[in-house]
Every structure is written in structure tokens, then in C-alpha cells.
Amino acid sequence: MQLTLDSVLLTDLYELTMLQSYFDTGMNETASFELFVRALPTGRNFLMAAGLEEIVRYLEQLRFTREDLTALSKTGRFSTPFLRSLEHLRFTGDVDAMPEGTVFFPDEPILRITAPMREAQLVESRLMNLAHFETVVASKAARCVLAAPEKLLVDFGLRRAHGAEAAWLSARASFLAGFSGTATLAAGLAFGIPVYGTMAHSYVQAHEDETQAFEQFARSQPANATLLIDTYDTEAAACKVVALAPRLAKDGISIHGVRLDSGDLGEHARRVRRILDAGGLKDVTIFASGNLDEHRLRQLYDDHAPIDGFGVGTRMNTSADAPYLDCAYKLVEYADVPRRKRSEGKATWPGRKAVYRLYRANGVMAGDWVTLARETRDGEPLLEAVMRAGKRCAPPVTLQAAREHARRQLRALPPAQRTLDLAEPYPVAISDGLRELARRLDEGRRA
Amino acid sequence: MQLTLDSVLLTDLYELTMLQSYFDTGMNETASFELFVRALPTGRNFLMAAGLEEIVRYLEQLRFTREDLTALSKTGRFSTPFLRSLEHLRFTGDVDAMPEGTVFFPDEPILRITAPMREAQLVESRLMNLAHFETVVASKAARCVLAAPEKLLVDFGLRRAHGAEAAWLSARASFLAGFSGTATLAAGLAFGIPVYGTMAHSYVQAHEDETQAFEQFARSQPANATLLIDTYDTEAAACKVVALAPRLAKDGISIHGVRLDSGDLGEHARRVRRILDAGGLKDVTIFASGNLDEHRLRQLYDDHAPIDGFGVGTRMNTSADAPYLDCAYKLVEYADVPRRKRSEGKATWPGRKAVYRLYRANGVMAGDWVTLARETRDGEPLLEAVMRAGKRCAPPVTLQAAREHARRQLRALPPAQRTLDLAEPYPVAISDGLRELARRLDEGRRA
Numbered sequence: 001m002q003l004t005l006d007s008v009l010l011t012d013l014y015e016l017t018m019l020q021s022y023f024d025t026g027m028n029e030t031a032s033f034e035l036f037v038r039a040l041p042t043g044r045n046f047l048m049a050a051g052l053e054e055i056v057r058y059l060e061q062l063r064f065t066r067e068d069l070t071a072l073s074k075t076g077r078f079s080t081p082f083l084r085s086l087e088h089l090r091f092t093g094d095v096d097a098m099p100e101g102t103v104f105f106p107d108e109p110i111l112r113i114t115a116p117m118r119e120a121q122l123v124e125s126r127l128m129n130l131a132h133f134e135t136v137v138a139s140k141a142a143r144c145v146l147a148a149p150e151k152l153l154v155d156f157g158l159r160r161a162h163g164a165e166a167a168w169l170s171a172r173a174s175f176l177a178g179f180s181g182t183a184t185l186a187a188g189l190a191f192g193i194p195v196y197g198t199m200a201h202s203y204v205q206a207h208e209d210e211t212q213a214f215e216q217f218a219r220s221q222p223a224n225a226t227l228l229i230d231t232y233d234t235e236a237a238a239c240k241v242v243a244l245a246p247r248l249a250k251d252g253i254s255i256h257g258v259r260l261d262s263g264d265l266g267e268h269a270r271r272v273r274r275i276l277d278a279g280g281l282k283d284v285t286i287f288a289s290g291n292l293d294e295h296r297l298r299q300l301y302d303d304h305a306p307i308d309g310f311g312v313g314t315r316m317n318t319s320a321d322a323p324y325l326d327c328a329y330k331l332v333e334y335a336d337v338p339r340r341k342r343s344e345g346k347a348t349w350p351g352r353k354a355v356y357r358l359y360r361a362n363g364v365m366a367g368d369w370v371t372l373a374r375e376t377r378d379g380e381p382l383l384e385a386v387m388r389a390g391k392r393c394a395p396p397v398t399l400q401a402a403r404e405h406a407r408r409q410l411r412a413l414p415p416a417q418r419t420l421d422l423a424e425p426y427p428v429a430i431s432d433g434l435r436e437l438a439r440r441l442d443e444g445r446r447a
Numbered sequence: 448m449q450l451t452l453d454s455v456l457l458t459d460l461y462e463l464t465m466l467q468s469y470f471d472t473g474m475n476e477t478a479s480f481e482l483f484v485r486a487l488p489t490g491r492n493f494l495m496a497a498g499l500e501e502i503v504r505y506l507e508q509l510r511f512t513r514e515d516l517t518a519l520s521k522t523g524r525f526s527t528p529f530l531r532s533l534e535h536l537r538f539t540g541d542v543d544a545m546p547e548g549t550v551f552f553p554d555e556p557i558l559r560i561t562a563p564m565r566e567a568q569l570v571e572s573r574l575m576n577l578a579h580f581e582t583v584v585a586s587k588a589a590r591c592v593l594a595a596p597e598k599l600l601v602d603f604g605l606r607r608a609h610g611a612e613a614a615w616l617s618a619r620a621s622f623l624a625g626f627s628g629t630a631t632l633a634a635g636l637a638f639g640i641p642v643y644g645t646m647a648h649s650y651v652q653a654h655e656d657e658t659q660a661f662e663q664f665a666r667s668q669p670a671n672a673t674l675l676i677d678t679y680d681t682e683a684a685a686c687k688v689v690a691l692a693p694r695l696a697k698d699g700i701s702i703h704g705v706r707l708d709s710g711d712l713g714e715h716a717r718r719v720r721r722i723l724d725a726g727g728l729k730d731v732t733i734f735a736s737g738n739l740d741e742h743r744l745r746q747l748y749d750d751h752a753p754i755d756g757f758g759v760g761t762r763m764n765t766s767a768d769a770p771y772l773d774c775a776y777k778l779v780e781y782a783d784v785p786r787r788k789r790s791e792g793k794a795t796w797p798g799r800k801a802v803y804r805l806y807r808a809n810g811v812m813a814g815d816w817v818t819l820a821r822e823t824r825d826g827e828p829l830l831e832a833v834m835r836a837g838k839r840c841a842p843p844v845t846l847q848a849a850r851e852h853a854r855r856q857l858r859a860l861p862p863a864q865r866t867l868d869l870a871e872p873y874p875v876a877i878s879d880g881l882r883e884l885a886r887r888l889d890e891g892r893r894a
Contacts, residue, residue: 013644163612197460
């Protein structure tokens with residue numbers, strides 16, 4: 001009863017019942033599916049693509065183990081010849097996608113799978129699960145980065161992330177979007193992300209005396225100690241830090257910082273800064289946490305609160321204001337014929353598409369075009385070849401390089417999109433070729 | 448760069464830096480930490496405890512592998528004697544908790560860890576990660592169950608769940624709360640939860656002809672086929688199903704149901720029901736999906752929409768209206784001395800506590816008491832002994848038994864708490880003994 005993260009059975013049942021049917025009728029022509037978002041969440045001006053690296057890893061290792069096939073056989077839903085056909089199934093298709101960290105907008109495909117139908121259909125559920133969540137977090141974290149430029153932002157979200165993988169991937173996605181590090185140790189070690197930590201209230205409470213707690217902790221972390229000073233009385237604790245510092249300094253121990261975690265963070269920070277400065281502790285940093293999101297960060301930033309860094313947890317990595325995106329993975333072409341879904345309110349643009357981005361002379365984004373893949377346009381093409389015939393086209397992009405790309409993307413956002421206020425929508429135009437194709441398909445279809 | 452779900456390093460860095468300090472000073476007396484929720488999310492009347500079984504499994508297998516210790520050593524933050532002490536660390540403590548499926552309210556401890564301080568502190572991050580998320584999902588799913596009693600409710604949420612473990616645990620937590628099954632195959636197989644599935648729009652789109660798609664699918668799933676009928680025109684597709692059924696029946700194939708996924712679900716369901724009934728398909732069920740939550744379910748239920756079952760995904764398993772709980776894992780006693788945090792707006796009740804529940808003669812819940820563990824009260828004690836000295840007190844509760852407990856709990860909820868409207872808060876009283884202890888601690892503490 002253990003979850004295996006790369007299990008091919010981590011999918012919706014219907015992927016496999018559809019595959020059984022495709023097997024029965026011999027349907028396995030080339031299919032193209034595109035992943036896109038239908039609409040921005042309320043109050044958002046842009047999204048940031050993420051999750052591609054995990055998706056490629058998933059596709060590379062995709063296979064049915066003997067145990068998987070036995071489990072499927074026991075359900076009684078699948079034929080033996082079909083299950084045998086799965087033994088050798090691998091992902092042999094193509095992937096085109098926006099690089100991680102790319103800013104994007106509704107109706108723009110961020111990823112396309114082109115593969116034999118059964119492969120392209122099978123991977124839908126987990127591919128969406130990965131792309132959706134990392135994009136959710138990167139998009140939220142990017143707003144925090146824009147709200148508090150140059151500040152140290154640390155992912156503090158493990159405890160209220162939605163399970164282990166959410167914590168793991170949100171450490172990655174927030175760093176990609178510009179965060180400075182994470183408190184989640186395993187993720188930091190695995191991804192090479194700087195790991196930060198302070199102390200808990202329980203540590204202070206366990207000691208009879210707050211000063212004693214501070215001293216013990218600093219002696220155990222002689223270069224790195226950040227002391228949590230709000231357990232009882234924030235300003236009184238700041239005074240204790242001032243009194244303690246000279247005693248520690250004699251032993252060559254310096255206090256790195258103090259952390260605030262409750263009350264009016266800006267007001268406490270100002271008072272604590274005064275106490276520390278008056279006590280000769282100008283180098284001791286102030287770190288704040290507690291229910292932070294981009295709006296609280298912006299407010300503290302605009303108020304010039306003397307806070308050097310922030311622990312941003314729950315509201316960032318659950319993306320509390322928009323915990324999901326209205327995204328879809330839709331068939332756009334099968335057997336060389338463009339396809340279109342027309343469900344009410346959910347119609348999709350048909351055919352394999354490209355996205356081009358135009359820039360102003362100053363490097364700021366001016367507008368995007370969504371076109372048919374075979375159309376040519378001026379502008380920067382946003383989708384790149386990632387896999388061909390099941391193999392990567394290039395070595396994995398390092399997280400550091402993806403982060404640098406994200407930084408450049410945020411810098412190129414139009415000023416209106418960079419604010420936390422709702423802006424006029426960024427212009428995304430649909431090409432005439434695409435409109436014409438959609439019209440032809442609608443006319444041509446027999447009811 | 449793989450996530451290991453039961454890794455002890457899946458924790459916040461500060462747990463380990465605190466442990467280093469506790470090691471340096473030899474502090475390892477018995478500590479009691481309690482997990483509780485500070486406040487209900489806006490619009491909610493109750494919460495449902497879940498996640499205990501995964502927590503016990505986590506505690507049972509807790510250990511540092513050689514690789515973990517090597518990785519920690521490389522960070523340069525920890526002393527060799529300390530790392531050596533971790534080699535033999537196991538969870539040797541006690542766990543008291545509300546059984547999974549228990550309804551609870553703010554300020555009530557749902558779980559208590561009593562263990563040597565280092566063990567009790569170390570487990571904080573992952574323990575909260577597990578308890579928080581499953582409780583979030585069970586609480587949301589329970590509202591869906593109350594909103595549409597007797598309807599088939601299926602977890603459809605893998606694709607927009609926050610990563611793999613979120614999908615996995617939400618299949619479990621929603622079934623616990625009363626859902627009928629899940630579409631997530633691996634979770635269904637692992638937990639013994641019924642697995643449901645239909646077909647995707649892509650399947651219909653890939654075929655030149657909708658009727659052909661329906662027929663192929665039904666022939667591949669001769670007993671189980673649920674046909675998705677909203678790809679182009681819902682009512683036209685229902686007519687195609689009626690025309691197709693006699694042809695399939697000749698071969699002994701029956702269509703199980705149809706699925707609606709867009710538009711006005713209630714209105715489409717009424718029209719489709721009429722078409723199916725007029726076509727002699729009274730036994731073909733109608734299943735609906737698409738942006739459902741407890742409010743949409745209640746509306747369709749109250750409107751008597753002829754819908755037999757619902758696929759409830761994203762909004763349930765991201766708990767979209769309340770994606771996180773204001774929960775905390777707080778030290779309440781150390782070395783036999785009760786402890787209390789007094790941070791602004793975050794003060795906690797000290798000491799090891801019990802929760803008692805009173806019932807009316809008709810079995811409906813009348814009110815809860817939070818008391819000191821050593822006080823005795825009338826009523827049903829809600830916290831049970833789960834582990835003693837690191838061992839389970841009893842074999843694991845089956846998911847089916849926990850689900851039955853949850854069902855009884857929901858039945859005992861006061862009528863006001865069972866509605867989706869915000870009710871008067873359920874009465875939770877704090878005992879005089881607990882108030883007195885808090886007062887004494889506040890008075891006794893030197894500033």
C-alpha cells in the first residue's frame with residue numbers, strides 16, 4: 001500500500017479502458033495533444049510554465065512492470081492480448097514545450113505531445129498532474145518575487161503543502177520562480193537549492209528561560225543561528241538578544257538573525273531594529289514569517305519595514321487564492337486531421353499550434369500570436385523541441401539556468417502585468433489561419 | 448533527485464538544527480505535542496480528522512539511513528557525535544488521537560505525541576503534512592457527501608491534485624468521508640477503493656463518427672461502458688446512444704451510462720433522461736462532472752436533476768474554497784511541566800488535554816469539552832491510545848471501518864452543522880481546570 005511515484009498505474013482508469021478499445025480496433029495513428037490554460041485565475045495577470053523536467057523524466061521511464069500487468073489482469077477489465085501489448089510500451093513520441101520559467105497566457109499551448117495515440121493518451125493524467133501543480137506554484141511564487149524585489153524569500157511550506165510531492169515540487173518551482181531557498185531539507189539537497197532554517201516556538205518553550213534557549217541554540221549553530229523572538233514578548237526578547245550577544249562574541253559566536261512570526265510584522269520589525277541597532281547589533285538580520293503572500297509582502301515592502309527576509313509557506317505553495325488552474329490536455333490532431341472539441345464553454349482551437357512573442361525596442365513584451373504550427377510569423381517562437389522519438393533533444397536544463405530564464409521573463413513583463421493589481425489583459429492574438437481552420441471544421445462536421 | 452516518501456529528511460531543516468542543540472545540551476526529557484486547528488475556514492461548520500494511519504506508518508519506519516547521515520554530514524551543519532546519535536534513533540513514544548473520520552472543532556487536540564523531545568520534535572513537519580492534507584480533503588469531501596446523500600460520488604481529481612501524493616491521499620480521504628470510489632487507478636488498487644472510469648473527449652474526437660466511437664468503446668467494455676456525450680451536441684449524442692443500443696443488445700452488450708461534462712448539467716440531464724427513457728433505456732444511468740463542489744451538488748440535488756452519480760475532482764481535492772487549515776503542532780508539556788505559547792493571536796492552551804463529547808437522547812451531538820487529561824468528565828472521550836512506546840496498541844483500522852465511523856459521525860452532527868450554510872458555532876467548552884492552569888502559567892512566567 002505504498003505510493004510509487006513513477007508508477008504507470010498512477011493514472012485515471014479511463015486512460016487504460018480507452019487504450020483497451022484502441023487496441024481492439026487497431027487505432028494507433030499519430031496524435032497531437034496540447035496542454036493549455038483556458039483562463040487566468042481571478043486577479044492574475046500572467047502564469048509561469050513549470051514542471052517540464054519532471055514530465056520528461058516521467059516519459060523517459062514510462063513502462064508497465066510485471067506487477068503492474070498482474071494488477072491490471074486481476075481487475076478483469078482488460079484482455080490478455082491487450083495486456084501483453086503493454087509489456088513493450090515505451091514513450092516514443094515528440095515533445096514540444098515552452099522552457100520552464102516562461103511567462104504565458106490563456107489559449108497558448110505550453111506543451112505538445114505528438115506520439116502514437118495510445119502513448120499520447122496514456123500519459124495524460126500524470127503529465128497534467130505534474131505540469132499543473134508546478135505551474136500553479138511557480139506562478140504564485142513569481143508574484144511574491146515581484147512584490148518584494150531583492151528580498152530573501154524562503155519556501156516554508158512543507159507542513160501545509162498537499163502531501164510530500166507538493167512540498168518537494170513547490171520547493172523546486174518557487175526557487176525556479178526566484179525564491180532564494182527552501183526549508184524543506186530533502187528537496188534542497190536533491191535540487192541543490194539553498195536550505196534555510198530557524199527554530200520553533202517549542203524550542204523556546206522547552207527551556208525554562210528564553211535567554212538560555214537563545215544561548216544554547218547559538219552555541220550549537222555558531223554561524224547560522226536565527227533566533228525566534230515572539231514566543232512571549234517580541235521586544236523583550238530582542239533586548240535579551242542584545243544582552244546575550246557580547247557574551248557569545250567572546251567565544252567567537254555571532255547571531256545571524258532574529259525571526260518574527262506573529263502580530264504586526266512591520267511594527268515589530270521597526271521596534272526590534274531600533275533595539276538591535278541601539279545594542280550594536282546592526283548586522284543581525286530580521287526575518288519574518290506567518291500567513292505571508294504577495295499582498296502582505298508588497299505592503300511590508302512599500303512600508304519600508306526593516307525586514308531582510310521572509311519565510312513564505314502555506315499561501316504560496318497551496319496557491320491559496322487560486323489553488324488550481326483551468327487547464328486542459330486536448331487532442332488537436334489525429335491521423336493528420338485537425339480535431340476540435342465543441343462542448344459548451346469548452347471549445348478548443350484545433351490543429352498543432354505555435355506561439356510567437358513580440359517585444360518592444362526596450363525588451364518589454366508587446367504581445368503574443370497563437371498560430372498554426374505551419375504558419376510563419378515574426379517574433380520569438382516560444383515552443384521548443386524537447387523530445388524527438390522518445391529521446392531528449394538536449395541535456396536537461398539545470399534548475400539554475402531555468403531560474404535565470406524565469407528572471408529574464410519577469411523582467412520583460414509589461415509594467416501593468418508586473419503589478420498585483422488586475423491589469424488589462426496582455427494581448428494574445430489568434431492567427432487568421434487558426435480561425436479559418438476552426439471555421440472549416442465546424443462547417444464540415446456532420447451533426 | 449528522486450523523492451523518497453518515507454525519508455526522514457523530508458522535514459524542515461530547523462527540526463534537525465534544534466535536535467543538534469538538544470543533543471549538545473543533553474535535553475531529551477519527555478515532551479507532549481498536540482495537533483489542533485485554531486479556527487474553522489470561512490463558511491465551514493466542522494472538520495473531519497484523517498491521516499492517522501499514514502502517520503502511524505511513518506512513525507513505525509522512522510530512521511536515518513546511512514545515505515541520510517552522509518548527506519547531513521556534507522551540509523557541514525552537524526557534529527559527528529550528533530549524527531552518530533541519529534543512527535539508532537527510532538520513534539519510541541506514545542500517540543493518542545481521534546480515530547480517522549471523527550468530526551472535530553477548533554481548539555480540540557486531534558493528536559498528541561508524547562515522546563523523548565528529540566523524537567517528538569523531529570516528526571513535526573511530516574506529521575503535520577500528512578494530518579493536515581488528509582483532514583483538508585476529508586472535511587471537504589464530507590460536505591459533498593452531505594450535499595448529495597445517496598448519490599454515487601467519485602474522486603476525479605488526479606490531474607489537478609497537488610502532485611502524486613495529494614492524488615493518492617485524496618482518493619483515500621474522500622472514500623473515508625463517504626465517497627463511493629475514485630478514478631485514480633493506483634490508489635484504488637492499493638486501498639481497495641472501487642475504481643470508476645468513463646472516456647475522454649479525445650476518444651470521441653479521434654473517431655470520424657461519434658456513434659462509431661460509442662460502439663467501439665462499448666464493445667471493448669461490454670458491461671461497464673459509460674459514454675461521454677457532450678463533445679459536440681449533448682442531446683444529439685443521446686439520440687445516437689438510443690439508436691445504437693439495440694444493435695449492441697443483439698451481441699449481449701449493454702450500455703451502463705452516459706456522462707455529461709459541460710453546460711447546464713441539470714437541464715441537459717433532464718433532456719437526456721427523457722431521450723433515453725423514450726428510447727427504452729431506463730436503466731442507462733446519467734453521470735455528471737465538471738467544476739463540481741458541494742454547492743453545485745446541493746443545487747442539482749435540490750432541483751431533482753436526474754443524475755445518478757457525480758465525478759468530483761479539482762474543487763474537492765484541492766479544497767478550493769479552503770486549501771489549508773490554520774493548524775499547529777504545539778508543545779504543551781516538557782519534563783512534566785505544562786508549557787504555553789503566548790504569541791499575539793496565537794496563544795495556546797497548555798498541558799496534556801482530553802476531549803469529551805456529549806450527546807442528546809436522539810444520538811445527536813450536544814457539545815464538546817476540552818479538559819486537562821487528568822480531569823474526568825461525563826461524555827465520550829474522543830482521543831484514543833494509538834501507540835505506546837513506539838508500538839501500535841491495536842492492528843490498523845481498515846479503511847472500510849474508518850469510513851463506517853465517519854458515516855456515523857456525520858449522522859450525529861447537529862442539523863445546523865449538516866447544512867452548507869454557516870451555522871452558529873458548535874459548542875466547545877474549555878474546562879475550568881484548563882483555564883486555571885493557563886492563568887497560573889501566565890502569572891508565574893517572568894517577563
